[in-house]
Amino acid sequence: MLDIRLVREQPDFVKSRLALRGGGDEAKVDELLRMDAERRKAETALQALNAERKKLSKEVGGKRSRGEDSTALEERVREIGDEIASLSEQTTIADEKERDLLLQIPNLPHAAAPIGDNPSANRVMREWGKKPEIADALDHVVIGTRLKLFDLERAAKLGGSGFICFTGTGARLERALIQFMLDLHTREHGYFEISPPFLVRRDCMIGTTQLPKFEADMYGLEPDASGRNQLFLAPTAEVPVTNFHREEILRADELPKKFVAYTPCFRREAGSAGRETRGIIRVHQFDKVELVKITAPENSYAELESLTADAERILQLLGLHYRAIELCTGDLGFGSAKTYDLEVWSPGQKAYLEASSCSNFEDFQARRMNLRFKDANGKNRFCHTLNASGLALPRLFAALIECGQQPGGSVRLPEILLPYFGAPEIG
RNA sequence: GGUGAGGUGGCUGAGUGGUCGAAAGCAGCGCUUUGCUAAAGCGCCGUACCCUAAAAGGGUACCGAGGGUUCGAAUCCCUCCCUCACCGCCA
DSSP states (O other): OOOHHHHHHOHHHHHHHHHTTTSSGGGHHHHHHHHHHHHHHHHHHHHHHHHHHHHHHHHHHHHHHTTOOOHHHHHHHHHHHHHHHHHHHHHHHHHHHHHHHHHHSOOOOOTTSOOOSSGGGOEEEEEESOOOOOTTOOOHHHHHHHTTSBOHHHHHHHHOTTOOOBOHHHHHHHHHHHHHHHHIIIIISOOEEOOOOSEEEHHHHHHTTOTTTTGGGSOBOOOOTTSOOOEEEOSSTHHHHHGGGTTOEEEGGGOSEEEEEEEEEEOOOOOOSSGGGSTTSSOSEEEEEEEEEEEOGGGHHHHHHHHHHHHHHHHHHTTOOEEEEEOOTTTOOTTOSEEEEEEEEETTTTEEEEEEEEEEOTTHHHHHHTOEEEOTTSOEEEOEEEEEEEEEHHHHHHHHHHHTBOTTSOEEOOGGGHHHHSSSEEO
16 A cells, blocks of 8 residues: 555656556546545544534533533534534545555555566566476476376366366475475574464455455455455465564564465466466466565665575575566566566476566555554654565476476486485486 | 353553543653662653644544444443353364
């Protein structure tokens, strides 16, 4: 959520920044400012009436205790009460409209972000390793099916299309990768492990920006009888973990907070079938190890660099070729000011697959979830929040078995997985 | 799921219709006393929003959330959420 004061004071700056995203959101700014002015006007009038009622009510109390007649005064206060009722309704409506609009407007891109409205404007920051040379490389669907690492047909019997069912050594490899990543991040990178609820409340989904705008992409349960308290299947551990400290005021010396969590992730993403969705690349449920940081504003960009490095380390230790790109303004997620994607090389698809997205949301999420810290001057300020996949499992799994494929049909695994998987190769 | 007890400021905890944004204590900050420590005394010490661009100042709201009763609600009523205890059920 943008700071309404910034929007009020520098509307042209805000509009020009929003325009860089190419989503047309700058058009909402004028409407927002109208709602803001309307709300404040109603609020000021309401406060004047409240002050009047407060004063007169006390006079009623005084008269009564002295045994004096107060009926005329009471009648006057009753009238004010009626005015207050209608004005406060107006105020509430204006306030809700303003907030709804504010929730619909995305974050401002970082000043240095590459400008562009499609992925071709993304900036390649660096590449690591090199593409393995594999003659007639098979893709992960062929390899995985042949070695019975997963069973997509039977998965469709269980969950429908767009689900994976890992089987046998495939399931074991999945488990090994999770364990490997959690161990690395907790033992060597200093992250605190959390195993959170997979179902989260609406407020949390709003806090991390999945709602209200992307409700159609989310799995939601039935609301309860009151119509509130609806639960959603978390589309990423970002939701429960970033919201862990929602509505809290943290001490400055606790920052940065570094969390790692393994969770399944549930996404509707009614994407079309095709190459993009082949095999296990895009599915409705997948496993992910997620990194989250809560930082002071001054340090968030330095923390983004180390966060990205922590995620990259997984790929490096597994010996997988990847590149890091910085997303252009048009490709940036709704809440993000700056994002690096890590793309791992898929020999089977001869393409880079997004395996991690590392973002700094600045105070955009913190403002929505009212997550603050007390700074050195004792002032409460919004924290900055960041997250990175560290990493998403299916794409990592796919790259791993494609890169490890041997002429004889087996798959060789990186040495570092040996203690986790228990064997140097599959098949 | 059932029954009961609760939810008040950073913490403890008083407050059952009016002058209560809220006693008191603890913690914290400042000052005085002091060789240092300790102790004592005095003062300050919630958040958000509005007037307002900021400061000073003023105002409004907030006692789990939402609604209601009333001239007036932390206080009375209703619904919901959460916590604790016991019972039931269950991996």
